[in-house]
Each structure stands twice: as C-alpha cells, then as structure tokens.
Amino acid sequence: MAGKVKWVTDIEKSVLINNFEKRGWVQVTENEDWNFYWMSVQTIRNVFSVEAGYRLSDDQIVNHFPNHYELTRKDLMVKNIKRYRKELEKEGSPLAEKDENGKYLYLGLCVFHRLMFSVNIPRRPVQPWIMILSHRFKKCVPKDSKTSSFVSQSNKEAYVISLYINNPLLIGGRKFDLRLYVLVSTYRPLRCYMYKLGFCRFCTVKYTPSTSELDNMFVHLTNVAIQKHGEDYNHIHGGKWTVSNLRLYLESTRGKEVTSKLFDEIHWIIVQSLKAVAVNASPSLTSSTANDRILKYNLINDTLNIAVPNGEIPDCKWNKSPPKEVLGNYEILYDEELAQGDGADRELRSRQGQSLGPRAGRSRDSGRAVLTTWK
Amino acid sequence: MLQEESDLSLIIAQIVQKLKGSNLYSQLERQAWASLQRPEIKLESLKEDIKEFFKISGWEKKLQNAVYSELSVFPLPSHPAAPPEHLKEPLVYMRKAQGSWEKRILKSLNSMCTELSIPLARKRPVGEQKELLNKWNEMGTDEPDLSLFRPVYAPKDFLEVLINLRNPNYENGDSLSFRTHLGLIQVPLKVKDIPELKECFVELGLNIGQLGIDDSTQVPPELFENEHVRIGQKVLAQQDSAAAQQYIRQGSPTALRAELWALILNISSQPEDVLYYEQLKTNVIQHDLLVDSLIYKDVKLTASNDDYYFVFEDYLYQVLLCFSRDTSVLSHFAFNSASPPKSYIRGKLGLEEYAVFYPPNGVIPFHGFSMYVAPLCFLYHEPSKLYQIFREMYVRFFFRLHSISSHPSGIVSLCLLFETLLQTYLPQLFYHLREIGAQPLRISFKWMVRAFSGYLATDQLLLLWDRILGYNSLEILAVLAAAVFAFRAVNLMEVTSLAAAEKKNHLRELKSMSLDDIVKIHGLFWLF
Numbered sequence: 001m002a003g004k005v006k007w008v009t010d011i012e013k014s015v016l017i018n019n020f021e022k023r024g025w026v027q028v029t030e031n032e033d034w035n036f037y038w039m040s041v042q043t044i045r046n047v048f049s050v051e052a053g054y055r056l057s058d059d060q061i062v063n064h065f066p067n068h069y070e071l072t073r074k075d076l077m078v079k080n081i082k083r084y085r086k087e088l089e090k091e092g093s094p095l096a097e098k099d100e101n102g103k104y105l106y107l108g109l110c111v112f113h114r115l116m117f118s119v120n121i122p123r124r125p126v127q128p129w130i131m132i133l134s135h136r137f138k139k140c141v142p143k144d145s146k147t148s149s150f151v152s153q154s155n156k157e158a159y160v161i162s163l164y165i166n167n168p169l170l171i172g173g174r175k176f177d178l179r180l181y182v183l184v185s186t187y188r189p190l191r192c193y194m195y196k197l198g199f200c201r202f203c204t205v206k207y208t209p210s211t212s213e214l215d216n217m218f219v220h221l222t223n224v225a226i227q228k229h230g231e232d233y234n235h236i237h238g239g240k241w242t243v244s245n246l247r248l249y250l251e252s253t254r255g256k257e258v259t260s261k262l263f264d265e266i267h268w269i270i271v272q273s274l275k276a277v278a279v280n281a282s283p284s285l286t287s288s289t290a291n292d293r294i295l296k297y298n299l300i301n302d303t304l305n306i307a308v309p310n311g312e313i314p315d316c317k318w319n320k321s322p323p324k325e326v327l328g329n330y331e332i333l334y335d336e337e338l339a340q341g342d343g344a345d346r347e348l349r350s351r352q353g354q355s356l357g358p359r360a361g362r363s364r365d366s367g368r369a370v371l372t373t374w375k
Numbered sequence: 376m377l378q379e380e381s382d383l384s385l386i387i388a389q390i391v392q393k394l395k396g397s398n399l400y401s402q403l404e405r406q407a408w409a410s411l412q413r414p415e416i417k418l419e420s421l422k423e424d425i426k427e428f429f430k431i432s433g434w435e436k437k438l439q440n441a442v443y444s445e446l447s448v449f450p451l452p453s454h455p456a457a458p459p460e461h462l463k464e465p466l467v468y469m470r471k472a473q474g475s476w477e478k479r480i481l482k483s484l485n486s487m488c489t490e491l492s493i494p495l496a497r498k499r500p501v502g503e504q505k506e507l508l509n510k511w512n513e514m515g516t517d518e519p520d521l522s523l524f525r526p527v528y529a530p531k532d533f534l535e536v537l538i539n540l541r542n543p544n545y546e547n548g549d550s551l552s553f554r555t556h557l558g559l560i561q562v563p564l565k566v567k568d569i570p571e572l573k574e575c576f577v578e579l580g581l582n583i584g585q586l587g588i589d590d591s592t593q594v595p596p597e598l599f600e601n602e603h604v605r606i607g608q609k610v611l612a613q614q615d616s617a618a619a620q621q622y623i624r625q626g627s628p629t630a631l632r633a634e635l636w637a638l639i640l641n642i643s644s645q646p647e648d649v650l651y652y653e654q655l656k657t658n659v660i661q662h663d664l665l666v667d668s669l670i671y672k673d674v675k676l677t678a679s680n681d682d683y684y685f686v687f688e689d690y691l692y693q694v695l696l697c698f699s700r701d702t703s704v705l706s707h708f709a710f711n712s713a714s715p716p717k718s719y720i721r722g723k724l725g726l727e728e729y730a731v732f733y734p735p736n737g738v739i740p741f742h743g744f745s746m747y748v749a750p751l752c753f754l755y756h757e758p759s760k761l762y763q764i765f766r767e768m769y770v771r772f773f774f775r776l777h778s779i780s781s782h783p784s785g786i787v788s789l790c791l792l793f794e795t796l797l798q799t800y801l802p803q804l805f806y807h808l809r810e811i812g813a814q815p816l817r818i819s820f821k822w823m824v825r826a827f828s829g830y831l832a833t834d835q836l837l838l839l840w841d842r843i844l845g846y847n848s849l850e851i852l853a854v855l856a857a858a859v860f861a862f863r864a865v866n867l868m869e870v871t872s873l874a875a876a877e878k879k880n881h882l883r884e885l886k887s888m889s890l891d892d893i894v895k896i897h898g899l900f901w902l903f
Contacts, residue, residue, distance in 0.1 A: 172686035172752075173512055202686060245683055248629060248834050252754045256630040 005313055009038040015296045019304055023311050035313050038063045045069070061307060061314040065187060067277060074160035077276070081107060084276035095272075107272070128164040171249060176202045178243065182270055182333060183303055189336035191321065192274055193306060194267065195299055196329045198243040238292060271334045302328030390445045398647060399441050406434055433614065440616035444641035447620075447847050448771055449710065464712035464780045468542055469787075473712045473779040476536050480739055481716045483527050488665060491523055495665045495718060495733055504660050511656070515679070515688040521672045526742035530824045533741075533777060534559075534817070537787055540779070557809055558794030559816045564781055566792040569800070572854065576846065578624040600628075607631045616641055624845035626838050633754040639844050640767040644760050652759035655697035658735075662700075666734045670695045674745045682886075683833045687752035691745050694762050698769075704736035707770040712780035713737075738774075743821075746828040747773050750836050772849055776824050784849040789823050790816055792853040797860055804864050813873035819856040822885075826852060830885050838890055859885065 005025040009016055016038055020027070028034050039047065039062055047054050048066040056062065070076040085107050088096035097105045168175050181195035250259040305326045308314060321337065332338075394400055407425055410416055416424040429435040457465075464470045488495060499507070510517065538559045545563050567575065603625065610618045611634050619638045627635050637643070659667075674691045678684045684691075698704070708715055715737025723729035748765050755761040775785045782788065797805045797815055808815050822830050826849070827839055842851045860867065863884075 173689060174686065239685070241683070241686065245833065248837075249753050251629040252633055252837075253756055256628075259630075 003313060005035045005308060005311055006033060007036040007038070008034045010040050010043055011038060015293065015300050018297065019300045023304070025311070035059055036061050036308060041069070058316045059314050063307075065184065070277065071273060074162070077273070078109065078160065080276040081109065084272075128166065130162050130164045131159050171202070171246075174202045174204075176200045176241070178246075178266070180243070180266075180270070181299055182274075183306060183330060184274060185306060185322075187274075187277070189340075190271075190274060191335050191337070192271070192333045193327065193330035194270070194333040195302070196243075196331055197295055197299070199295075200241040200243065200246050202239045202241065204239060240292070267333060274334075298329065302330050306330060386446075389449070390442055393445055393449075394438075394441060397441070398645065399437060403429075403434060403438065406432070436614055440614070440638070440641050443616045443620075459709070462710055463708070463714075464782075466542075466781045468540075468544075469712060469779055469781050472536070472540055474714075476533075476779060477713060477716065480527055484665070484716075484739060487525070487527075493665055493668075497663050499661060499663050503663075507660050511660075511693070513689055514692040515674075517671075519668070519671060521668060521675065524668050524672050526673060526676075527669060527739055529742040530821045533786075533824070534820050537779065537790060540787065556791075556794065557798055557805060558791070559814050560787065560791045560794060562787065562791070564788050564791050566783070566788055566795055567850065569796075572850070575848075576624075576851070576854075578845075579842070604628045604631070607635065611635065611638065614638065620845055620847070622845075623841045627841045629834075629837075632837060632841070636754065636764060636844060637760075640764060640771070642760070642763045642767060644757075644763065648763055649759045652697065652762050655700050655762075656693075658700040659696045664699060664734055666699050666740060667696055669740050670699070670745065673740055673742060677743055677829065678745050678749045681746075681749065681829055684746075684749035684752065684829075687749060690752050690756075690758065690761060691748050693758050694748050694765055695740070695745060697762060698766065699734040699736055699738070699740075701736045701766065702732075704738065704766065704770060705732060707774060708737060711774050711778055712782075712785075713774070713778040738769075741777060743825050743829070746825050750828055750833055750840070753833055753837065771847075772843060773826065775849060776826065786824060789849060789853040790820065792850060793819060793823070793856050796853070796857040800857075801861060801864060804860065804867060807868055808870075811871055811873070813870065813877075815860060817873065818877055819860070822856055822859075823852045827855070831888070832886050835888070835890050855890075859888070862888070 005023070006028045007020045007025045008028055008030045009020075010030075020036075025036070030037065037043075037060070041064075044062065044064050044066075047062070070080060085096055085104060088107075095106050099105055178198060178200055180198035183193040183195070185191045185193070247259060247263070250262065305328055306322050309322050309326060321335070406429070410425055410428045413428065416428065426435075429438070460470060464473065507514075538561075540560070540562050542562050607622060607628055608631065610622050611631060616638055619635050623635055623639065642648075670692070674688060674695070678691055679688050705715060715732040716739065717730050718733040719725065720729040720731065747769065748761075751761055751765055751768070755764055772784070775782060776789075777786065779785070779787060794805075794816055805815060826843070827836055831839065839851065839855065843849060
C-alpha cells in the first residue's frame with residue numbers, strides 16, 4: 001500500500017512546513033512511525049551519539065549525515081584533510097603530490113610560525129591572522145601582533161588559526177563572501193549537487209586593510225547576522241547578489257577563462273572537502289528579505305525532490321540517482337558512480353554559465369585546466 | 376545625382392571640420408611627420424606612401440572609426456539653408472512644447488532653490504574640500520539630509536506632457552473610425568510598421584542565430600555560440616567600429632562586451648581622457664551644486680535599492696557628479712530638441728555676458744536618471760572609462776528618452792510605435808486594457824524612458840543594449856515593450872484595473888523574464 005510520507009520536524013520554519021504540506025505529506029510526532037525527520041542540530045547530535053544507540057530503519061531519512069558537523073569544525077577539518085591526504089598517498093593519487101621540499105602541492109596547510117608576527121615594530125606591515133573558535137562558528141576579530149595575548153573564550157577549547165587574506169577581491173570597493181548550497185545525497189558513492197542560486201553577501205562598509213579598521217567588524221565580516229546591525233544595512237536587497245550576477249560581472253570585467261577557472265576551483269574545493277568527509281551543519285532557514293524567503297522555499301523544494309524522489313516512502317535500498325528533471329535548480333556537482341563508471345571525459349556544462357561536473361584532477365602545471373577523470 | 380553629390384560633400388566638409396579640432400587629428404599629423412624618417416616613404420610619391428603607411432600601421436582604421444562615429448551621432452544635414460533650430464527639431468509645435476516643458480522644470484528647480492534657501496552653486500570651503508576628497512571613494516556612506524529635496528520631475532509627469540501634445544495643423548476629427556488611434560499619444564508621427572521593422576532589424580529574424588536565445592541549454596554550442604565568439608574576437612583584433620556594430624546585432628558574448636562597446640562608441644581612454652576626468656573631479660571638489668543633492672537623492676531612491684546595482688552606489692556618484700560639470704556635453708544640444716537652462720550671475724539678469732548654463736552640462740537629472748549609469752558598472756570598473764562610456768551613451772541615445780522631439784528614436788515616436796504595434800496586432804488586449812482604464816502606455820512608459828534599466832535582469836538588459844548600439848536606434852525598446860505585452864497577453868486579459876495590471880508581481884516577473892522567453896513564446900517571433 002503506497003502510503004503518504006510521514007514527516008516530523010523540530011524546527012518551526014515556514015519554508016519547511018509549506019513544502020511538506022504541499023506534497024500532501026502527513027505530519028506525525030517523533031515517537032510515532034516517521035519517514036522523514038528534519039532535525040535541528042541538537043537533535044541530530046542526540047540521535048547519532050554513541051550512547052543513544054539509535055538506528056534508523058530502512059524507510060527513514062534525516063536531513064544530515066551522522067558526521068555532518070565535521071565540516072563546520074575547523075579543527076576536525078584539519079584532521080580530516082590530513083587523513084584524506086594519507087589515504088590518497090597510499091592510493092598513489094596525483095592529488096597527494098608533494099614538491100621538492102616535501103610540501104603538499106594541492107592539499108597543503110599553512111604553517112603557523114610565531115615569527116610571522118612582527119614584534120612591536122611600528123608601521124611595519126602586519127600579516128593578520130584570524131582565530132576561529134572550534135565549536136560554535138564565532139569568528140574573533142583578527143588580532144595583530146601588537147598584543148601578544150589573546151582573549152580566550154574558554155581555556156579548554158581548541159582554536160584554529162587561519163591566514164587572513166589581506167587583498168580580497170573587492171566589488172564596488174566592498175568585501176563579500178559566497179553562500180553556496182550543496183546537497184549530498186550519498187557519501188559512498190559520493191553524489192552531490194550544487195544549488196545554482198547561491199549568493200554573495202556584501203559588507204556595507206568599504207574595505208580597507210588599514211590597521212585602524214581591523215576592529216571594525218562591518219568591514220571584515222560579511223555575515224548577515226552582523227551586517228544587519230550596521231547603519232547602512234538595506235532591507236530590500238539585504239546586501240546580497242546572486243552568484244550569476246557575480247559571474248556576469250567577473251566575465252565582463254575579467255574575461256571568461258579567469259572566471260571559469262575561479263568557479264572550477266571553488267567546485268573543486270567543495271568536492272575535495274566533502275571527500276575528506278564532513279558535512280555542514282544547518283544553514284540558516286531564517287529569511288531576511290522577501291527574495292530570500294522565496295529562494296529558501298525553492299531550495300528546500302528542490303532538496304526534497306532529490307532526497308525523496310516522487311514523494312515515495314524512503315527505502316535505503318534505492319538506487320539514489322534521480323532523473324535530470326527533478327533537479328530543479330540543482331546541478332550535479334559530482335557523481336562518483338558516473339565518474340568511475342565509464343572513466344571517460346564527462347563534462348556537464350551548464351548553459352547558464354556555471355561549469356560544473358566531474359571535471360577532475362587539476363594538473364596545475366602552468367594553470368591549464370586539464371580534464372581528466374577524478375579518482 | 377548632383378544633389379546627392381553636394382549632400383555628400385557637405386557631410387564630408389562637416390566631418391572634416393569636426394575632426395580637425397580633435398586629438399586624433401594632431402596624432403595623425405605627428406605620425407605623418409614621424410613617418411618621413413621611414414625608408415619606404417619617398418618624396419616623389421609622398422602622398423601615396425604616407426597613406427599606405429597609415430593603412431598598415433592601423434591609423435587609417437582609427438580614422439575610419441572616428442568618421443563612422445561622427446556619422447552615427449550627427450544627423451544628416453537637411454537643406455543647407457535650414458536654420459540651426461531645424462537640426463535640433465524640425466517641427467515647430469514640438470519645439471514649442473519642449474520649450475514650455477523646460478520652463479516648467481526650471482521653475483520647479485528655482486522654487487526648490489528659493490524654498491530651501493540653497494544657492495544653485497557655491498564654492499566649498501577648504502575644509503569641506505579636503506573632507507570630500509578623502510571620502511571620494513565612499514560618498515555613499517554620507518548621509519546628508521535629503522528629506523527636503525524632491526526630484527525635479529518623474530517619468531509620469533513627463534508622460535502627461537506627451538499625452539497633451541497636439542499638432543495644430545492636424546485635424547483628428549471627432550468621429551471614431553478604424554483609423555483612430557486609441558492610445559494616449561495623439562500626434563501624427565511616422566513610425567515603422569511590421570514589414571519595415573522586419574527590414575530594418577533583419578538580423579533579429581528567425582533564421583539567424585542570437586545570443587541570449589541560441590546559446591541556451593538546448594542548443595549545442597557548436598551550432599552558433601562558438602563561431603559567434605570567434606568572430607567577435609576577430610572583430611576586436613581588427614579594431615573596426617563598423618564591423619563591431621554589425622556584429623553586435625546578434626548580441627555580444629559577455630567577455631567581449633566591454634571592449635566591443637568601447638570600440639563602437641569609439642572610446643579609447645587616452646591619457647588626456649583620464650586627465651579630463653580628473654579635472655572634472657576637481658571641479659566637484661571645489662564647487663557644490665544644487666543638482667548634486669538631486670543626484671544623491673536619485674541614487675539613494677533608485678540604484679541603492681536595486682538588487683543588482685546597490686554594490687556600485689559609489690561609482691554612480693563619481694560618474695554623475697562629474698557629468699553635471701562637463702561642459703563638453705553642451706555640444707550635443709546642437710541636435711537635441713532640448714536646450715540647456717540658462718542662468719545669470721546674481722544681479723546681472725538678462726545680461727548675456729553674465730549668462731551661464733546650469734548645470735554646466737545643461738542636463739537636469741530626473742527621478743531614475745542614475746539608472747542609465749548603473750548597468751555600465753557591470754562592464755567597466757575604472758572610473759574614467761566608465762565615465763566616458765556613459766557620457767557617449769547619453770549623447771547618442773539616452774537624451775532622446777527625455778526630450779520632446781519628432782526623431783524616430785525620440786520618446787514620442789517610441790510611445791507611438793508601441794501603441795500602434797499593440798493596437799494593430801493585439802487589438803482585443805488593447806481595447807480591454809483601455810476599457811478598464813489601464814492604457815498600456817501608462818505601464819510601459821517607465822520601461823522605455825529608462826531603457827528597461829532596473830526592469831530587466833542585468834544580463835538580459837545588456838543584451839538589449841547590445842541591439843541599441845548595433846542598430847543605432849532606440850526603436851527596439853518599443854518593440855520589446857510590445858512583445859512583453861504579447862507575452863503576457865493571456866494574464867493581462869483577466870486583469871480588471873490599472874493597479875492590478877501594475878502590481879508588484881508584474882514587475883518582479885519582468886526581472887525574471889529572459890529575452891529567450893519573450894522572443895520564443897509570443898513576442899518577437901510573432902513580430903518577425
């Protein structure tokens with residue numbers, strides 16, 4: 001008997017609930033028999049914690065993989081990248097190549113030397129670093145070397161120190177970051193999708209690398225949660241641009257090759273990070289502007305279409321490769337089965353400008369993008 | 376035959392006259408002198424040898440581009456005895472209407488001036504100058520009190536004036552016939568009909584590939600896109616304006632657009648041009664103009680709130696404030712039906728020696744003016760180049776969208792073309808909208824006045840402006856506006872009021888429309 005999918009959520013967001021209801025799915029409580037549970041981060045942690053001993057049955061789906069939090073925790077990412085590198089080395093993969101000094105060419109980590117701080121020398125250009133608290137995603141304001149002590153939030157927590165890039169790409173004189181949505185439907189084989197409608201978030205204040213402005217949060221941190229409180233925050237557009245605008249701007253002002261290379265490299269980083277195994281925690285489902293609400297509604301809609309095709313009751317034995325029509329605004333970022341299947345040059349080019357797909361092993365000699373199959 | 380010849384020699388004489396004063400002329404002279412050193416230049420065949428040298432070195436091409444540019448911009452001379460007003464606008468009643476409209480604008484500006492007790496212009500104290508110089512790259516963060524300023528006029532005010540235009544020599548007659556024009560514009564100007572449009576816009580026909588349409592997902596790139604890009608690169612390598620203009624009729628690849636437009640508009644960004652821009656910047660620093668506040672207000676009201684253009688707010692100030700002070704813009708009034716407003720030094724009213732044009736470039740910005748600049752920010756991020764491109768676009772095209780004239784690319788003709796197309800080919804829709812008090816022009820007017828900037832998504836808008844440059848005409852705006860109505864005809868038939876027709880959804884829809892949609896489904900294919 002083909003029943004309706006039974007759903008539960010502990011997040012009261014309209015973009016979720018409207019999507020469930022429009023599919024005619026049935027809302028149940030978590031104690032009842034459910035098929036689809038959109039869990040908050042806390043709940044996921046409980047469900048998948050060792051003590052819980054909870055096991056999903058074959059007809060149940062949740063919105064995160066057990067180790068999803070590893071991608072958001074920078075310290076765990078470091079561990080994962082190191083482990084991933086070792087695995088690749090064992091396989092003899094070109095990605096694990098090192099140069100003559102033993103430094104990894106593609107998967108290298110910055111080495112933090114105390115000596116990189118200038119020692120109380122006025123007007124000497126400082127290389128700022130950014131300190132990231134490992135648990136919550138709170139970024140500290142980058143400190144420069146003038147004080148040798150740092151304000152620590154808690155003695156026990158691990159910090160990750162990251163090189164701060166002093167000359168970011170600016171548009172209209174402003175710094176921006178990218179918010180991209182990636183859906184992973186399976187890890188082994190890796191199948192992931194990139195939402196075409198990602199966006200850029202702009203700072204409201206002009207960027208300046210001067211030391212005096214290091215303390216000005218609005219210049220450096222593009223997080224909307226922070227920008228929202230700046231005086232110049234605009235509630236109509238929310239300081240956001242679509243990725244396609246970014247693409248148009250870059251192609252128009254810098255040319256197609258450079259732009260394509262940029263996006264390829266972004267996609268490469270994403271796929272490699274996923275392979276190093278970790279998944280982001282919950283993206284914000286709060287909508288800040290009307291456009292934003294529409295975007296997130298459509299995002300969840302397309303997500304559900306891929307994760308729960310045809311609204312059928314989940315079955316873990318599925319062949320989980322959905323047909324092209326249900327992708328909506330997602331594009332295939334990487335499909336391991338397809339990539340390994342015929343081993344041929346599979347290039348999925350999207351006419352809207354984004355070149356995604358299993359374009360593999362960058363041989364980075366002289367920056368030529370060579371299309372080989374990812375291993 | 377004789378007439379043609381004398382026309383031609385008149386044109387040549389005019390162009391030579393214009394180019395003689397240009398930088399290109401002195402460069403050519405210098406090059407000619409320098410070439411005398413070359414072994415291939417022989418005294419016996421001096422003229423031919425130098426000509427040959429120019430050809431090989433690419434200078435002839437530069438000259439060709441300059442001539443082509445003049446031909447595109449300057450209207451063809453009419454009767455040699457025609458007075459200069461005729462070059463501005465041949466029809467008397469149009470001239471008169473433009474004159475009274477200008478008087479109204481100026482009155483509005485002056486009264487705002489008096490009410491607020493702000494001078495039209497004032498020299499900035501040194502402290503203020505320094506401050507402005509420091510803030511030059513982020514004038515957007517300034518929050519001057521603009522609440523008392525209002526835009527001098529908005530497109531809908533202008534529309535009312537156009538609606539009331541009448542040709543005193545033309546008797547419309549009270550009886551309705553099938554010839555009666557049901558639209559708002561009631562002047563008998565000649566506009567193209569479909570067969571004429573087809574002939575004119577032949578490259579937009581079904582059988583010819585288009586960017587924005589034939590590079591969509593379903594069409595493999597080998598069929599059109601790749602070849603088109605290759606040709607574009609070749610055109611750029613040749614640096615040929617005329618070829619570029621022809622090429623761009625099929626749309627420009629994103630990566631080539633900035634260069635192509637510069638080539639078509641004959642903008643080459645010489646050091647003198649950068650210097651000129653810097654000079655304008657200095658003028659801005661030293662003097663404050665009342666129109667500056669109008670510009671600020673306009674940017675804050677329009678571009679700052681736009682999804683695409685808010686990023687470039689600061690560039691808009693850098694361009695528009697300089698634009699207001701650029702007296703070289705005054706030369707375009709020779710063929711613009713409008714005339715620059717004149718003002719007099721205090722106490723010297725009526726004395727011509729003390730007359731000045733205000734603002735210095737003679738152009739008073741209206742609500743939405745900054746949207747002419749905004750899309751260009753996607754192409755040029757160097758301020759002086761951005762400035763030059765905008766200025767050239769203005770004196771070739773945009774001025775026609777807010778002055779009253781009989782020119783085929785003038786806003787009056789565009790409105791009439793739009794209404795005629797709709798009435799002829801979608802009479803049921805036209806009639807229905809008219810009945811519910813939603814005259815189509817009331818909806819589409821603002822699209823056309825702004826050349827669709829802020830109404831279409833940027834990538835689509837740029838494809839549209841490609842065609843404006845390619846055909847050296849704004850008629851495509853009217854055609855597109857009609858096509859949008861055709862595209863949405865079914866929905867519009869169900870609408871019951873002007874408000875409903877203009878609802879926000881409708882506007883948002885326009886932003887999500889692509890030329891692909893409009894052309895394929897009903898729109899232009901229906902026309903062509």
